[in-house]
Amino acid sequence: MGKKKREHFAEMKTFPCVFEPTNEQMTSGAHHMKGKWHEEFFKNDGPITLELGCGKGEYTIALAKKYPTQNFIGVDVKGARIWRGAKTADEDEMKNVAFLRTKIEFINTYFDKNEVDHIWLTFSDPQPKDKKGTKRITSNIFLERYRKFLKPDGVVHVKTDSDVLYEKTMEAIEEGNHQIIHNTDDLYVKDFDSFSPDMQEILNVKTFYEEKFLAVGKNIHYVSFRLSDVSNQA
């Protein structure tokens, strides 16, 4: 590990907004923050948004600045990436931001029923060889994990350059009978004007990976949806 990375990892331990559970805690099924984010960390009842696979946390930081009375948690397994967002949150004394270093497979360890209002999946790994959906974080296997903590009217937002991820996500939405709110296969060129000014500001946030994909001419897909209502089903 390089010197800079070591310094960043050491600095992360000093950031009050960063949670780095041990493997044992991650697999325990019940981290001590589960169901307690409002009461013990944010100290308010505002909505909570997760950015899963947040990398440097561009959406987490941008949304937290735009909505200071709401709460935002960036989740990623890679500490070196999380450091960037956490450093900004710390320097800017942002009280409505946390970062959680963990594998998304274990996300149910950290959040309880109805604890989360929105989920952003930003430029997620498409996992083209994952036929069963055990790795792709927009598959119905993952969406059913999210259902356990997302409010019934909660929204999942997917922004991606990847045709594979977009197509597989659309298949999962159809299979799961989830309800699409917005859907565009070419956000900036075809459909940007159809969004409200607030949503345009949000959708205009460019992540590290998005900048790279735009630079090589990729078009950006965006879909938002609510999970199907299973309350009436047997």
Ligand SMILES: C[S@@+](CC[C@H](N)C(=O)[O-])C[C@H]1O[C@@H](n2cnc3c(N)ncnc32)[C@H](O)[C@@H]1O
């Ligand atoms: C392509 S990058 C996108 C990062 C960032 N959202 C962006 O747009 O710049 C995908 C991110 O997801 C994270 N990731 C992938 N699979 C993950 C998993 N199972 N659990 C946690 N993080 C994961 C990676 O570490 C990486 O930072």
